[in-house]
Amino acid sequence: MPNIEILLPKLQTNSFAYSLPQNIQANKGDFVQVTFRKQEFVGIVWQEYSEYLDQEKIKPVLKRYDLPPLKKELMEFVDWVAEYTMNAPGSILKMVIPIQSVFKEKSLSKFIPIEPASIVPASSINLSEEQQVAVNKLKEPLDNKDHKVLVLEGVTGSGKTEVYFELIEQVLKEKSGQVLILLPEISLTSQLIQRITKRFGIEPARWHSDLTDKEKRNTWLNIAYGGARLIVGARSALFLPYSDLRLIIIDEEHDSSFKQEEGVTYQARDMAVVRAYIEKIPIILSSATPSLETIYNVNKKKYELVTLASRFGEATLPTSVIVDMKGDNARKKKFISAELVDELKDVLEQGKQAILFLNRRGYAPLTLCGECGYRFACPNCSTWLVEHRSLSCHQCHQCGYSVNFKSKCPTCHKENSFVPCGPGVERIEEEVKYTFPDARTILMTRDTVNSIQAVENIINQILDGKVDIIIGTQMIAKGHHFPKITLVGIIDADLGLLGGDLRAAERTYQLLSQVSGRAGREKDKGKVVIQTFNPENPIIQSLVTGERRSFLEQEIMGRKMVHMPPFGKLASIVISGFNDEKVAEFARFLVKISPVSNTISVLGPVPALISRIKNKFRYRILVKAERNISIQKYINYWLDGVKAPGSIKLKVDIDPYNFF
DNA sequence: AGCACGCCGACT
């Protein structure tokens, strides 16, 4: 009996050797059942031979499943992502096969097949010249199965969707072939789905974490068998076993929610480019505000750029005004300036709609006792508790700890002495209701809208004109099309600029310009009111002038000077554990033994930005390398043979985005 | 990652 290597979709494992009985035929990529730790698991034949010699321990393969084998491109992709993100391949395979229940059913072929696409015949939409240029650029690589990265840059409403619809149609016209559209998580709502259904006569398959196991199973099988031709999904959809993938589209490619932060950390946009490269297919990165990394790759001629400059149809770009919150506005102890109140009044009189944007959940980010200065702090984390009036509690946004409202201060026992500090969206809503008692308001935050169903619900209320003023966090920035919105008020434009990570400026710019894009999407001209304490700040200024390119060029220069991405590579190593001193000591030890190199520097350790989460103390080491150096190789060499004490956890994040 | 094996404190 020959030995083969089986990879199990389990966390932190490499492949294991099994023997292949004579009566079972299984080749590379096949799904098989094996015993692992006395339990039965599904695995994939990863190698058709094994060098593992301890015959005593080797167990036989139990059976082969009748399923399409994993394609060699996908296996290569799994290995590549494992190596790049410094995770075991088993944890990457778990994203390819996310549901074990697929295999529990007696008959795998028993699933509801998706109806074959009946394309709505050549739509009569006239593309603009720019749009046609973009379509033509991808037609050739699409037909010849060639790799190419196309960046579609266009302000909100310029018709990017029409461009990729045209290319989707190219694929769907064929007998087989699949298109994957990756979206930032919360945008997986009905608007795009409806447009797709209307245009192509089919509902796309959807993939996101809210699906039930049963739905996942069905969609997964349809993807594996090729029944699903058009798949709309969140970042995790990138790893599914497509039978015949032809085109990937990343919508809102700049969105930082493509970076997975838990478990295996990866940047889905970047990994999608890699998958497209391995599969030899084209990929589209679409955004009104492409990321700095993407622009850099355009400048390097690695990606090709097509700009859609004008808004489609009658819509025009909104005008922006800056409101200085120092002086008068600050003295009035209100969070909505007189200027913004005037604009809101106009909107209400004209029966239009407005958005007020503040990227902060709850009522107030900090509450203190006016008598003794007591502050509500989390006992498990190094954070303040956020006051949530709607939930009558103070809550930690890191670990979820919460205490119910009480009227007495726990230290000085004074009644009703609490003072909320600073605004959250709930407080803005309160102020709006006070100023405009008749206005119909709605809150859109993770606390009030926690499912895709709830998002759809709110969107419909807005579209039906049942709401006048929408108050929300970044949730409202994502690509919904609300025709009646003519005003966007940004309550605190300075908020994202703090925190000091290298993408703070860029992210603020993107978020604010994305929100601003909600205004005036039809014939009514939109207006954006930006409230700030730093009216001279170049980011705020470039928002008003719309000179995004000069802002980006400045940012690129800045990053180049300090060898930061994309000019250098970063990895962050977070060391955590319950014993502060032990964790700190181990972190210092690690840095001390880091190999000396003139192309790589190891910085730290420093206490992480949030130095304690769920009672675990956290220290961070930053590894900075020249662009052409393999930072993974260096870290492997460094940490090889180093064993962290069992009580201490070590997590490597390649290309880190947040600095928690 | 799980989960078993293994060597030291408070219980019937």
Added chain:
DNA sequence: GTCGGCGTGCTC
């Protein structure tokens, strides 16, 4: 004397 604490290490 045992029940169980979770530190360490293996899983083919």
